[in-house]
Amino acid sequence: MHFNLKKMLYLRDLIYHPTACPTPILKSINLELPPQKLGLIIGPSGSGKSTLLEILSGLIQPVSGEIFWREQKLVSGQLNQLAGLVFQFPERHFCGASILEELRLGHPELDIERVNKVLSEVRLDHLPLSTPPHHLSGGQQRCLALAVQLIRQPYLLLLDEPTAGLDWSIRKQLVSLLARLKKDWTLLVVTHNPEDILAITDQCWTIKEGELKPAGFTYHGEQVKTSLNKN
Ligand SMILES: Nc1ncnc2c1ncn2[C@@H]1O[C@H](COP(=O)(O)OP(=O)(O)OP(=O)(O)O)[C@@H](O)[C@H]1O
Numbered sequence: 001m002h003f004n005l006k007k008m009l010y011l012r013d014l015i016y017h018p019t020a021c022p023t024p025i026l027k028s029i030n031l032e033l034p035p036q037k038l039g040l041i042i043g044p045s046g047s048g049k050s051t052l053l054e055i056l057s058g059l060i061q062p063v064s065g066e067i068f069w070r071e072q073k074l075v076s077g078q079l080n081q082l083a084g085l086v087f088q089f090p091e092r093h094f095c096g097a098s099i100l101e102e103l104r105l106g107h108p109e110l111d112i113e114r115v116n117k118v119l120s121e122v123r124l125d126h127l128p129l130s131t132p133p134h135h136l137s138g139g140q141q142r143c144l145a146l147a148v149q150l151i152r153q154p155y156l157l158l159l160d161e162p163t164a165g166l167d168w169s170i171r172k173q174l175v176s177l178l179a180r181l182k183k184d185w186t187l188l189v190v191t192h193n194p195e196d197i198l199a200i201t202d203q204c205w206t207i208k209e210g211e212l213k214p215a216g217f218t219y220h221g222e223q224v225k226t227s228l229n230k231n
Pocket of ligand 1: 018020021025043044045046047048049050051052192
C-alpha cells in the first residue's frame with residue numbers, strides 16, 4: 001500500500017487516556033485518508049469513535065501522537081480550522097431562530113452569496129432563509145447541520161452516526177448528498193451501523209475498545225469491500 005503523505009490526513013500513534021481511566025480510550029491510533037475520499041470507522045457503542053472525532057476537531061487533546069494534514073503537523077488550535085464536526089443528532093444543538101441565523105452563528109459577517117451557495121450544496125436553497133430549523137424535516141435538519149460546518153470551509157468533514165434515527169428514504173438521500181460532498185471534501189464517518197454508508201466508502205476500519213484496525217472482515221454476514229488497495 002502506498003500513499004502520498006503530501007495529500008492526506010495522517011494520524012500517528014494517537015493515544016487518549018484520561019487519568020481517571022484504568023485503560024486508554026484510544027490505543028495508538030494510526031490512520032491515513034487521502035483527500036476527496038470517504039473513510040468509515042465501524043465500532044460498537046463505547047469503542048472510542050466519538051472521542052476520536054473530538055480529537056480530530058480539536059475539542060480534546062490526545063496524551064500523545066501526531067496529526068498531519070498534507071505533511072503539516074497540526075495542534076488543537078489548527079484542528080478546528082481543518083475539521084468540521086457534525087455531532088450525532090446535530091438537530092438537538094440548533095440554536096438559531098432561522099436557517100440564516102443558524103448558518104451565521106459565530107460568523108455574522110458571512111454574505112448571502114456564501115449562504116446561498118452552501119444551501120444549494122446541501123439542496124436546501126428552495127427554503128426561505130427565515131424558516132426556523134425546528135420546522136424542517138429530519139433529513140433537512142441533517143442537511144442544515146452539514147451546511148453549518150461547510151460554510152466554515154473546512155478541509156475535513158467529520159460525521160458521527162450521520163444517518164441515525166432517519167427513515168430509509170431519507171437515509172438514502174443523505175447518503176447521495178455525502179457521495180456528492182466527497183467530490184470536494186474529505187469525509188470521515190463513524191458509525192456502529194455501516195449498512196447505509198458502505199456503498200460510498202473508500203476506506204474502512206473497525207474500532208474495538210480503542211483499537212483501530214483496517215477492515216477486511218465479515219460484517220452482518222457480508223464481506224466488507226474496502227479500497228485499501230486502491231490508489
Ligand atoms: N473524559 C473521559 N473520561 C472517562 N471516560 C471517558 C472520557 N471520554 C470518553 N470516555 C469513555 O470512553 C469510551 C468511549 O467513548 P466514545 O463516546 O468515544 O464511544 P463511541 O464509540 O462514540 O460510543 P457511542 O457510539 O455510544 O457514542 C466510553 O466508555 C466513554 O464512557
